[in-house]
Amino acid sequence: MAFPESRPRRLRKTEALRALVRETILTPADFIWPLFVVPGRGVKQPISSMPGQYRWSADLAAEEASKAWDLGVKAVILFGIPEAKDATGSHAFKKDGPVPETIRAIAKAVPEMVIMTDVCMCEYTDHGHCGIVEKGEVLNDPTLELLAREALTHARAGAHVVAPSDMMDGRVGFIREQLDEEGFEDIAIMAYSAKYASAFYGPFRDAADSAPAFGDRRSYQMDPANANEGLREALLDEEEGADIVMVKPAGPYLDIVRAVREQTDLPVAAYQVSGEYAMIHAAAERGWLDLDRTALESLVGIKRAGADMILTYFAPHAAKLLK
Numbered sequence: 001m002a003f004p005e006s007r008p009r010r011l012r013k014t015e016a017l018r019a020l021v022r023e024t025i026l027t028p029a030d031f032i033w034p035l036f037v038v039p040g041r042g043v044k045q046p047i048s049s050m051p052g053q054y055r056w057s058a059d060l061a062a063e064e065a066s067k068a069w070d071l072g073v074k075a076v077i078l079f080g081i082p083e084a085k086d087a088t089g090s091h092a093f094k095k096d097g098p099v100p101e102t103i104r105a106i107a108k109a110v111p112e113m114v115i116m117t118d119v120c121m122c123e124y125t126d127h128g129h130c131g132i133v134e135k136g137e138v139l140n141d142p143t144l145e146l147l148a149r150e151a152l153t154h155a156r157a158g159a160h161v162v163a164p165s166d167m168m169d170g171r172v173g174f175i176r177e178q179l180d181e182e183g184f185e186d187i188a189i190m191a192y193s194a195k196y197a198s199a200f201y202g203p204f205r206d207a208a209d210s211a212p213a214f215g216d217r218r219s220y221q222m223d224p225a226n227a228n229e230g231l232r233e234a235l236l237d238e239e240e241g242a243d244i245v246m247v248k249p250a251g252p253y254l255d256i257v258r259a260v261r262e263q264t265d266l267p268v269a270a271y272q273v274s275g276e277y278a279m280i281h282a283a284a285e286r287g288w289l290d291l292d293r294t295a296l297e298s299l300v301g302i303k304r305a306g307a308d309m310i311l312t313y314f315a316p317h318a319a320k321l322l323k
């Protein structure tokens, strides 16, 4: 049937009608809130390129997590900024580093909160690369040991999900094996599977002070031009034992989110990264976009594309809007 018999506008007349035919429902339980955590107590440092986001010490991170929980946000992912950085990122394995401290503080304040941790070396190395560097090269296999050690450090502190974001080959299987050997068979792995070498990570690297000191990440993160390769990465991670596969960034990669969704039965996560967040804020500050509506539209788009969960800096704000 075509016009005039068919009139799609009939079902758009009232909000009640629109609610009946709405295909995608965004809820605060879809969100995972990324938190940057630093050593100390009572620390709340604004991140200038990410309005509304801060570097928190463990005590304040736990308070924020608790407020987010009350808004319906049920998961956080922690990014550690250590006291000191060195060539091998040794602070990634400190039992009393900011990530383990925050895991314990959140678990105490909000026992039901799902606590995830980012597992990567770039926040901990002085050269800012995601693994061991030799002669200007990021070495794959020796880096696996470090990543597994970092994941174990988080698991021992009580993390529920570890999320390797380094893009070394074989890390999911390696970490899975080490976790199991140490009795952490119940700790899940969320793999940053299709992680692209993206310019949209700029503000994050300010926040974590993790921009590479030389070169870039293109020898391990993916070429933005590739879709099939993103699928291959997700399927490899599934074979290696990933419990959740992720696509990152989200907005400019919705085709990948959809393709991964169609190829796997695993839950699919999408990461709305720092640059996506910063862009919306910057335009809103100039009065060019409406912050709240743009934020929610960007998130519903990611869910509509096929994401089961969304890592987003908007988590508490969007949760408030959805209440």
Ligand code: PBG
Residues within 6 Å of the ligand: 118, 120, 122, 130, 165, 166, 200, 201, 202, 203, 204, 205, 272, 273, 274, 275
């Ligand atoms: C660590 C990591 C990065 C992000 C998440 N984990 C930075 C990078 O790969 O350079 C980016 C997240 C964001 O931009 O919000 N490897």
